Amino acid sequence: MSGVSEASEDVAGLRSQFRAFLENAPKPPGLRNYGPTPTADDIEPGRAWHKYLAANGYVCLHWPVEHGGADASVAFQAAFAEECARAGVPRQLAITAIDLVGPVLIKFGTDEQKTRYLEPIRLGDDVWTQLFSEPGAGSDLAGVRTKAEKTPTGWRINGQKVWSSAANSAKFGLLLARTGPESHRGLSMFIVPMDADGVSVRPLQQMDGESKFNEVFFDNCELADDALIGEPGQGWTIAIMTLGRERLTLGSQAVAMFKLHEKMVAAGEARDALDPVLRRSMVKLWARMWLLRYTWQRAIDEGDTTSAAFSVLKLMTSETDRDLGDMATEVLGTDACIDPGEGSEDAELVRAMLVGRAQTILGGTSEIQRNILGERVLGLPKEPR
Template sequence: MELTYAPELEAYRAEAAGWLHSQLSGSFAHLRGVSDHVTQIPERRAWEAALGQAGWSCVGWPAAFGGRDASIAEQVIFAEEYARAGGPERIGHIGVELAGPTLLAFGDADQKARLLPDIAAGRSIWCQGYSEPNAGSDLAAVRTRAWREGETYRIEGQKIWTSMGAIADWCFVLCRTEPGSVGPKGLSFLLVRMDQPGVTVRPIRQMTGESEFCEVFFDGAIAQADDRVGAEGDGWRVAMGLLAFERGVSTLGQQMRFRTELDEIIALAKANGAARDALIRQRLVTADTGLKVMRLHALRMLSGEPGALGPEALTYKLFWSNWRRDLGELAMAVGGREAELAVAGGGFSPLTHMFLMSRADTIYAGTNEIQRNLIAERGLGLPREARG
C-alpha cells in the first residue's frame, strides 16, 4: 500500500489548494467552514456552480460529463485540500457522490448525457428516496409502489429522513413495481423530479433546531420511463451499487473535517484547563490514535482497483460512526457546563452542534446492527440466522 504521493502530484495539489484558497478568501469567504446543509442556500448553489465551472466539482468523473478524469490519488488530494481550506459542506454531495457515480455505473448513454452535466455544473441538487417509516435499516421492506402508464410511472408512498429534500431538484426513489413482491425482488430505481404535482415535502425539525431531513410524500407523482435506471425489477442491484459509493474517496475529506473537530477540542481543553485531567488527556490520545487508524484503513480500502471496494470497506462505516459518536461525547466533557447552553442569539456552539449531530452517525446509512450483519454475511460468509 502506497501511503505517499508521487512528486508530480504536488503541482496538482498546489493548483487545487490555490484555487480553493482564492475563492474562499474572496467572493465565497462567507462560506468558509459552514458545516450544515440548510443555510445560505442561494450562495451554496452559487458555490456549486463555481466548482463546476472550474472543473473541481466531480474531479473523478470523465471530462465528457464535467469531470477531470482524475486518478484516485488526485481525487484524494482534492478531498483533502477541500477540507483543509475549510470548504463548506456541499449541498450537491448526494448528486456528486451517489447519484452521479450510480449513473456512470448503471445508467444508459441518454441518462448520462442528460443528467450528469447538470450535476457537475451545480445546476441540479439531488436527494435520496430510500428510507421509509417501516423500512429504515431494513431497506428491502420498502412499500412505496409505482406502476407503468405508457411512457411514465405513477408513484404512491412515503419516504423519510430525506436529506435536503426541501431544496432538491431530483430524487432517486427505490420503489416496488411488481405487485405482491417482497424483500429485494420486484424493486425498481426511478429518478423523480421534485418540483411537480404529487410531491409533498415536510421538513423534520431536528434537536439542533435545523431541518436538514424531510418527509417526502408521493401521491401520483410521475417518473418518466426513460428515467428508470436499470431494468424494471432490478432496482435492488442498483441500490446496493449506490451504497458502495458512500465508502469512496470522499472518506478522506471527511477525515480532514474530523481532524479539525478534534483539534478544536484539544485547543479548548488547553484553554479551559480540562487538559489537566488525566482521563481527559487519555480520551484525547485515544481519539487521535483512532483517527490515524481510520486514515490508514481508508487508504488501504482505496488502494485496490479503481471503482472496486473490497470486503474491508464493510467495516469503515461502523468504525468512523462509533469514533465520531465518542468524539461528540468527548467534546461535551471538555466543554463542561458551557457546552450545555445555547449561545447568544440562539443555536449552539460548533462543538455542541457537532455532538448533537453525531448522535445520528451510528443510525443513518445503516445502523450499527445492520453494519455488523453485513460484515458477518458479506465479509465473513457466515449464514443468515434462520427466521421463524
C-alpha cells in the same frame, strides 16, 4: 478543466496544487463547510462555490472525461476532499447528485437521461435528493412499500419516504419504489421531479436546529415512462451501487476530525479541565484518528473502490466521529447543555456532539456494517432472517 486535466499520481504535488488553488479561490459570502448536505440557506453560496470549482475542473472528479469528469483515481479524489476539509470549504454543492445519481445515470441511464440530467448536475444547477428510506424500511431496504404502478403512459406513485436529505431544495429525486411483490426483484428506480403534482415535502427539524431532512409524500403522482432508470426490477442493484459509493465519501472526515480534536483540546485547556483522565481519553481518540487515517490510506493505495476496507472505514469513521463529538460534554461540562449561540467556538463543539449521533446511522448503521463485515469479510455464518 485547467486544474485536473493533467492528472498524475504525484499525490503530494497534487495536494500543494489543490492547497494553493483553494487558498486563492474567492469564497462567496456566507459559504461555510456544511458537510455533504446543504441547508436551504447554504444553497446560494454553495452553488456559487460549486460553479467556481466546476469552471476550474474540480467537480465530478470520479466521472468519466466524456461526461465532464476527470476519471480521477481514488487517491486523487481523496486528496482533493481532504484539502477542502482543511480549507474549511465544501467540495461540491451536495453529495447526492454528483456522488450517487451521476454514477447511476452513467451506468444505467439512457442516452437521453444522460444528456438531460448530467450536465446540470455537473454545473451545480440541480440539487437531487435520495428517496430510499421509509418509516418501515431503512436498514432493510427490501421492505420498501412505496408503490409504482404501471399506467398506459408511465407510472403512478403512492407512498411515503423519510430522512430525505435536501428534499426541500431538490429539483429531482432518485426514488426506490416497489413495482412487484418479490422482495428484491420487485424494486425499481425512478427519477421524480420534486415539483410534480402529488409530491409534497415536509421538512423535519433536527436537534442541532438545522433542517436537512424531510418527509416526502406521494399521492397519485404520475411519472412518464422515461422516469424509469434501467429495467423494471433493477432497483435493488442500482440502490446497492449508490450505497457503496456513500461509504467512499467518508475519508475526508479525518482531516475535519483532527481540526475538531484540536478545538476540543483548546477548549479543555481554556477551562482548566484537562485532568489526567480526560487527557488519556483524548490521546486514545487521537490514536484512533491516526489509525483511521492509515486505514483510509491503505484502502486508497489498493485503488479498489469495492474493497472491504471501505466497510471498516465507514464503521471506524462514524464511531470515532461520534466519540469525538461526545468529548464536548467532557471539555465544556455543564456549558454543553446551554445553547451557546451561533458562531462561537463552543457552539461548534456542541453541534459536533449533536451531529455525531447521525454518523452511526447514515449510509448504513454501525450494526449493519458489523453484519456486512462479519458475513462478507470474515465469512461468518449469515444472521438468521
